[in-house]
Amino acid sequence: VNGNRLDAHFAKAGGFFANATNNIPQMYGRGFEPDLKTRLVMRNAVAGNSVFAGKAPDRRYFVLAATRLANLIKTIRTIQPKALASEHGIDPRHETITVLGHSQGTIITLLAQAILKQQGQRCVDCIIMVDTPYSLYATEDDGNQTGHGKLKTLIDIVNVVTSEPHTVPDLADLLITAEQSGGRAGANWSKTCGKRLDKNGKSWITFDERDNRGKVYLYFCPEDTVVGLKKVHGIGTFGVPDEVPADGTAAKHGKTMPAMTALAPKRFHQRMWTRMERDDNGNGKFKKVLVGTSPARVPVRDRFERLTPGPDTDGTMLGTVLESSKNAALQASFTRNDIRFINGEELKPPCEPDLYGGEIVKGGPRPGHADVAGMMTPDDVTKNVSLGNQYASFKWITVETTRNPLTSIESYKTAFNQGKAIDGQSQNWRVVPDTSVTSMVKNALLPIVPPQYLIQREQTPNEARLDMQQNPDAREPNNYHSGVLHSTENHRWVTAMDVAIGQAVTLDDPVWRELLILMADWKMDRAAVIKIKGNANFGRLPPKTQEFILACSNYYISGTFPEEHVSATMPPLVTSELTPAAVAAQEQAQAEYYKQEAQKAQMMYGNKTLGEVFQGMPR
Known part of the structure; x- marks a missing residue:
């Protein structure tokens, strides 16, 4: 559809990359439209x-996703618990999420969260935002939203x-000695501290326990080149x-x-995950910047580090020039x-970040040398996006040679594709001159002999996938947008310390657990719908929730958007404020x-007065 490769369910794994937003109001509007440059x-x-x-x-499928998440959270906290849980006063409305x-x-x-608040429901207990594109600036492609509107929305939702x-x-109710603990906490755990084995699994270390309910964490990576684009500025x-710079009504x-100055007192914490290595002690020894040191004001870039998110080079001299030029053009x-202000709580021990997960060729800064991006083998989604890209080019394989440049390729194509599954077929065929050295020498020595041509086919999808998996030339530089997650x-040493702990009685019931998943x-x-309807607890859901689930399924199966279940109006917590240029354009239109x-009206009624116009109308 419009050049986008969709699967049999009208879906695009990985999403429409260009449809991403850096604010909420834009998710209620039309989709991305490429300009001439793009x-x-x-x-x-x-x-x-x-x-x-x-x-x-249109981007409203994002709003559907938010509506589904809000519905899931509400469902978790309103289901009927098992009789045993009820007897012990364990109520799902206290579930920790x-x-x-x-x-x-x-x-x-x-x-x-804004939808839940509008519905009078409790928000989740804790949010951890990783590599978010959310921006606090007015950017080129953000639906003309002001930085002030974005900042106010974030502050209000965090609040x-x-x-x-x-x-x-x-x-304290989770202590192993507590009546309802269920044995979830070990003997060395209390509400203020706990013990765990170190990374080597040999020595016990003590860590500070804390209640993370009512907190929002931001994990940001200064080398993330995706949300570091100028058009995103996430x-x-x-x-x-x-x-941040004032605009809109704040100007x-x-x-x-005030941005972090306003958010920090509201229990908003940020942690920096950087690939940069620094000589903090001045002894010439560069070390990784640890995550979880005592809260402090930290430079994102020191005096020796580049100012753009992207790496300085791909490891070659030409690459250095190209990367630097590309970074300056595309990245904020x-x-x-x-x-x-890095105010995430201190971790014991602090974590040495690993942002190179999944790399075939490891990248990273080298003291005294340029920073090199690691190389990644394309994953399944990337392979499918490549195969669906009408402008992509794959290897050509020679099938036959001929002296006739007008040779029909249809017979070759039919013979090759016959009886094969679609991914084993080749759709693109051509006849091209043989430019090999051997052929060119023969042409020069024997000019009376017609030149040789090659009948070639493009790789089949299966061959292309295998080539992308095995061929070093198919590797792509890591953009570090998922470096934290990889x-x-x-997660073992940081995320596990930041999640909120508490009650999860709904997961104790295998039937409810299956339905929620x-x-x-x-x-x-x-197949999923059959499982959902066959679940013993499906009938215990409110009728509206049942209808919503089936409408979401119908959307995936047939592509029919569930309009009646997705509001076209933003909840009150979301501030939409257009830039002055957008307001002027709107007024002009x-x-x-x-x-x-x-x-x-002039052409239809001439210079008649309203009375004369209405006089001629039937009563």
Whole structure:
């Protein structure tokens, strides 16, 4: 559809990359439309096989995702518990929920909280935002939203999540000696501290326990080149500075708006995950910047580090020039000694970040040398995006030689494809001159002999997938947009300490657990619907929830958007504020509309008064 490769369910795994937003209001509007510059980049495959930015659908499927998340959270806290749980006073409305969101999922998570608040429901207990594209600046392609509107929305949503932390159950109720603990906590755990084995699994270390209910965490990576693009300028790359430039209605009150200064007192915490290595002791020994040191004001870029998110080079001299030029053109930049208040709680021990997970060729800074991006083998989604990109090019394989440049390729194509599955077929065939050295020498020595031509086919999808998996030339530089997520150790030593702990009685019931997991999966095909309807607890859900689940399934199966279940109006916590240029354009369009309507009326009624016009109308 519009050049986008969809699967049999009208879905696009990985989403429409160009449809991503850096704010909430834009998710209620029309989809991405490529300009001339973007179309030229795509047609010439300048960005490579795996990048396609074609016309995309309306973005309201993001709003549907937020509505589904809000519905799931509400369902978890309103289900009927098992009789045994009820006897012990364990009520699902006290369920402790943490959402770990990544990229666009973080903005969907924020909107879900605004929807819950509008419905009078309790928000999740804790949010961890990883590599979010959410921005606090007015950018080129953000639906003309002001930085002030974005900042106010973030502050207001953070406030409803954190202002009244839920306190049931008390963490003391999780002690192994407590009646209802269920044995979840070990003998060395208390509500203030616990013990765990170190990374080597040999020595016990003591860590501080804390109640993370009513907190929002931001994990940002200054080397994330995706949300570091100028058109995005996301806090997932740049973090939240103390202040940001004032615009919109805030411009009346000064040149800047308090950002982290306003968010930090509201239990908003940020942690920096950087690949940079620094000589903090001045002894010439460069070490990784640890995550979880004592809260402090930290430079995102020191005096020796580059100002753009992207790496300095791909490891070659030409690459250094190309990368530097590309970074300057596409990426927003830090300023020298740009400071962030890193106020995530101290971890014991602090974590040495691993941002190189999944790399075939490991990248990273080298003291005294340029920073090199690691190389990644394309994953399944990337392979499918490449295969669906009409402008992508794959290897050509010679099938036969001929002296006739007008040879028909149809017979070769039919014979090759016959009886094969679609992914084993080759659709693109051609006849081209043989430019090999041997052929050219023969042509020169025997000019009376007609030159040789090659009958070639493009790789089949299966061959292309295998080639992308095995061929080093098919590897792509890591953009570090998922660097934090790609290492389990990052989560073991940091995320595990930041999630909220408490009650999870709904997961104790295997029937409810199965239903909730099925509800959470957006890929609701017919097999999933059969499981959902067959679940003993499906009939215990409110009728509206049942209807909503089936409508979401119908959307996945047939592509029919569930309009009646998705509000077209933003919840009150979301502030939509247009830039002055957008307001002027809107007013101009409105004036033009009224002018055209007046001209139509003039042509229809001439100079008649309203009384004369109405006089001729039937009563």
